[in-house]
Amino acid sequence: MQLSPGNLIHHEIIGLETEVVDSSNFSQIGIKGKVIDETKNTLSIQLEKGLTKIIAKSHTHFLFNLPTGRRYLPGSRIQVKVDGTLLLSQPENRIQTKFKKSIRRRIDL
C-alpha cells in the first residue's frame, strides 16, 4: 500500500520530513527535519545541522512532507498536518489502530 494522506498514521514515519507546527511547548514550534527514530511517546527529529531533538507526540501537531510518487502530479508537494495524539502507540502497533470517525477528521489535508 502506497503512503497516502489517508493511511499516514498507519504507515512508517521514520524517514519522512517533518515540522513541528503547534505545540504546548512554544520553544519546540518550528523544529524542522527528518524523523530518525520513534518510540511509544516520542519522535526524534534530526535537524539539518546534525543535532537530534526528541519531541513528545502528545500536545504536538506535526506537518509531514510526503514523498511525491507517480500517483500525484510531479513536483507537487503534499503536506499533511497530523495531531500527535493519533500517533500515540508503538510503531508496530500503529498498523491496526482504529479511530472513531470524529477523531479521524482531525487529520487535516
Place this chain on the structure above:
Amino acid sequence: MAAQRIRQLFEMADEIFKQDPMMSKRYVYLARRMGMRHRVRIPAELKRRVCKECGAYLVPGANCRVRIKNNMIITMCMDCEHLMRKPFSKTGI
C-alpha cells in the same frame, strides 16, 4: 502493509549504516518486532543480513565475514563473533 514497512526499515538501515551502525541496529530491531507482532516473515535475503545473536545489521566487508566451507555459507558477525551457518546444495549444475 507490515511486509512493506519491514522492507522500508531494512532499506533505511542500509542507508544509515555508514554514519551510524547503532541506528541501523535499532531499525532492524523495529522491523523484527513488526514481523513478530503481525506474523509476517522477514524475507530470506534480508534475514541473513541480521546477526541472530546480537541483532546487528551485517554488511559484508564492514562488520561481517562471509566464507564458504563444506557446502555451507558461514557468516561471522565481527561485533559479537557469532557464527551463522546456512547449508546449500549444488543443484542445477
